[in-house]
Amino acid sequence: MSINIDIIDKQIISILKKNSRESASSIAEKINLSIPATSDRIKKMQDSDIILGYTAIVNYKKIGNNVSAMITIISESSSDYGQIIHFSNETDEIIECYATTGRGSHIFFIETADTESLEKLLRKIQSWPNVIRTETQIILSKNKSLMSSFKNKEQ
Numbered sequence: 544m545s546i547n548i549d550i551i552d553k554q555i556i557s558i559l560k561k562n563s564r565e566s567a568s569s570i571a572e573k574i575n576l577s578i579p580a581t582s583d584r585i586k587k588m589q590d591s592d593i594i595l596g597y598t599a600i601v602n603y604k605k606i607g608n609n610v611s612a613m614i615t616i617i618s619e620s621s622s623d624y625g626q627i628i629h630f631s632n633e634t635d636e637i638i639e640c641y642a643t644t645g646r647g648s649h650i651f652f653i654e655t656a657d658t659e660s661l662e663k664l665l666r667k668i669q670s671w672p673n674v675i676r677t678e679t680q681i682i683l684s685k686n687k688s689l690m691s692s693f694k695n696k697e698q
Contacts, residue, residue: 608654611685623671646678665677
Protein backbone atom coordinates (compact mmCIF):
# COMPACT_ATOMS: atom_id res chain seq x y z
CA MET A 544 0.00 0.00 0.00
CA SER A 545 1.34 3.43 -0.91
CA ILE A 546 0.08 6.74 0.39
CA ASN A 547 0.87 10.33 -0.38
CA ILE A 548 2.22 12.21 2.59
CA ASP A 549 1.42 15.83 3.28
CA ILE A 550 2.86 18.49 5.55
CA ILE A 551 1.03 17.06 8.59
CA ASP A 552 2.50 13.59 7.99
CA LYS A 553 5.94 15.19 7.66
CA GLN A 554 5.41 16.95 10.99
CA ILE A 555 4.47 13.63 12.62
CA ILE A 556 7.57 11.98 11.16
CA SER A 557 9.75 14.83 12.41
CA ILE A 558 8.38 14.47 15.93
CA LEU A 559 8.77 10.68 15.93
CA LYS A 560 12.35 10.93 14.62
CA LYS A 561 13.24 13.03 17.66
CA ASN A 562 11.37 10.79 20.11
CA SER A 563 9.78 7.57 18.88
CA ARG A 564 8.07 7.18 22.25
CA GLU A 565 6.08 10.40 21.85
CA SER A 566 2.42 9.65 22.56
CA ALA A 567 -0.27 10.18 19.94
CA SER A 568 -1.96 12.69 22.25
CA SER A 569 1.23 14.73 22.59
CA ILE A 570 1.81 14.65 18.82
CA ALA A 571 -1.82 15.62 18.20
CA GLU A 572 -1.46 18.61 20.49
CA LYS A 573 1.76 19.74 18.78
CA ILE A 574 0.28 19.57 15.27
CA ASN A 575 -3.20 20.79 16.25
CA LEU A 576 -5.04 17.64 15.14
CA SER A 577 -7.37 15.26 16.99
CA ILE A 578 -5.89 12.21 18.67
CA PRO A 579 -7.85 9.71 16.50
CA ALA A 580 -6.81 11.51 13.29
CA THR A 581 -3.19 11.55 14.44
CA SER A 582 -3.29 7.85 15.37
CA ASP A 583 -4.86 7.02 11.98
CA ARG A 584 -2.09 8.88 10.15
CA ILE A 585 0.62 7.07 12.14
CA LYS A 586 -1.05 3.70 11.48
CA LYS A 587 -1.34 4.42 7.73
CA MET A 588 2.36 5.36 7.59
CA GLN A 589 3.24 2.13 9.44
CA ASP A 590 1.03 0.01 7.17
CA SER A 591 2.57 1.55 4.04
CA ASP A 592 6.16 1.05 5.34
CA ILE A 593 6.92 4.76 5.61
CA ILE A 594 7.48 4.19 9.32
CA LEU A 595 9.37 0.90 9.47
CA GLY A 596 9.71 0.59 13.23
CA TYR A 597 10.94 2.09 16.46
CA THR A 598 14.30 1.51 18.06
CA ALA A 599 16.41 2.29 21.09
CA ILE A 600 19.20 4.82 20.63
CA VAL A 601 22.19 3.50 22.52
CA ASN A 602 24.88 5.64 24.13
CA TYR A 603 27.79 3.33 23.29
CA LYS A 604 30.24 5.19 25.55
CA LYS A 605 28.11 4.27 28.59
CA ILE A 606 28.53 0.57 27.77
CA GLY A 607 32.29 0.81 27.31
CA ASN A 608 32.65 1.52 23.59
CA ASN A 609 34.85 4.60 23.38
CA VAL A 610 35.93 4.40 19.72
CA SER A 611 33.59 5.18 16.83
CA ALA A 612 34.84 4.87 13.26
CA MET A 613 33.88 4.59 9.63
CA ILE A 614 35.56 1.73 7.79
CA THR A 615 35.62 1.67 3.99
CA ILE A 616 36.00 -1.78 2.43
CA ILE A 617 38.14 -1.96 -0.69
CA SER A 618 37.44 -5.29 -2.40
CA GLU A 619 39.00 -7.06 -5.33
CA SER A 620 35.67 -7.71 -7.04
CA SER A 621 31.96 -7.85 -6.31
CA SER A 622 31.90 -11.66 -6.33
CA ASP A 623 31.68 -11.82 -2.52
CA TYR A 624 29.33 -8.83 -2.15
CA GLY A 625 26.69 -10.91 -0.35
CA GLN A 626 29.23 -12.46 2.00
CA ILE A 627 30.47 -9.04 3.10
CA ILE A 628 26.91 -8.08 4.03
CA HIS A 629 26.43 -11.43 5.80
CA PHE A 630 29.68 -11.06 7.76
CA SER A 631 28.80 -7.47 8.71
CA ASN A 632 25.43 -8.65 10.06
CA GLU A 633 27.26 -11.26 12.17
CA THR A 634 29.75 -8.74 13.64
CA ASP A 635 28.45 -6.94 16.74
CA GLU A 636 30.83 -3.98 16.46
CA ILE A 637 29.43 -3.09 13.02
CA ILE A 638 26.41 -0.92 13.78
CA GLU A 639 25.56 0.06 10.19
CA CYS A 640 26.60 -1.23 6.76
CA TYR A 641 26.18 0.75 3.55
CA ALA A 642 26.81 -0.40 -0.02
CA THR A 643 28.49 2.51 -1.81
CA THR A 644 29.88 3.78 -5.06
CA GLY A 645 33.38 5.19 -5.36
CA ARG A 646 36.59 3.73 -3.99
CA GLY A 647 35.02 1.17 -1.73
CA SER A 648 32.18 -1.28 -2.01
CA HIS A 649 30.90 -0.82 1.55
CA ILE A 650 31.20 1.58 4.46
CA PHE A 651 30.73 0.34 8.02
CA PHE A 652 29.89 2.51 11.00
CA ILE A 653 31.44 0.76 13.99
CA GLU A 654 31.58 1.13 17.77
CA THR A 655 34.31 -0.60 19.72
CA ALA A 656 35.89 -0.41 23.16
CA ASP A 657 39.32 0.96 22.28
CA THR A 658 41.99 1.12 19.59
CA GLU A 659 43.18 -2.39 20.47
CA SER A 660 39.74 -3.86 19.78
CA LEU A 661 39.51 -1.69 16.63
CA GLU A 662 42.77 -3.20 15.41
CA LYS A 663 41.42 -6.74 16.03
CA LEU A 664 38.22 -5.86 14.16
CA LEU A 665 40.23 -4.52 11.20
CA ARG A 666 42.28 -7.73 11.03
CA LYS A 667 39.06 -9.74 11.07
CA ILE A 668 37.48 -7.66 8.28
CA GLN A 669 40.68 -7.76 6.22
CA SER A 670 40.56 -11.57 6.33
CA TRP A 671 37.15 -11.68 4.63
CA PRO A 672 37.08 -12.96 1.01
CA ASN A 673 38.11 -10.42 -1.65
CA VAL A 674 38.83 -7.64 0.87
CA ILE A 675 42.06 -6.07 -0.37
CA ARG A 676 42.30 -3.41 2.30
CA THR A 677 40.34 -1.09 4.55
CA GLU A 678 40.43 2.65 5.11
CA THR A 679 39.46 3.79 8.58
CA GLN A 680 38.37 7.20 9.80
CA ILE A 681 38.11 7.51 13.57
CA ILE A 682 35.24 9.78 14.56
CA LEU A 683 36.34 12.57 16.88
CA SER A 684 32.87 13.94 17.60
CA LYS A 685 29.31 13.60 16.37
CA ASN A 686 27.73 16.90 15.42
CA LYS A 687 24.43 15.59 14.09
CA SER A 688 22.87 12.19 14.67
CA LEU A 689 19.69 10.65 16.01
CA MET A 690 21.31 10.69 19.44
CA SER A 691 22.13 14.41 19.27
CA SER A 692 18.55 15.19 18.20
CA PHE A 693 17.27 13.28 21.21
CA LYS A 694 19.76 14.90 23.59
CA ASN A 695 18.82 18.41 22.38
CA LYS A 696 15.18 17.68 23.18
CA GLU A 697 16.04 16.51 26.68
CA GLN A 698 18.18 19.55 27.56
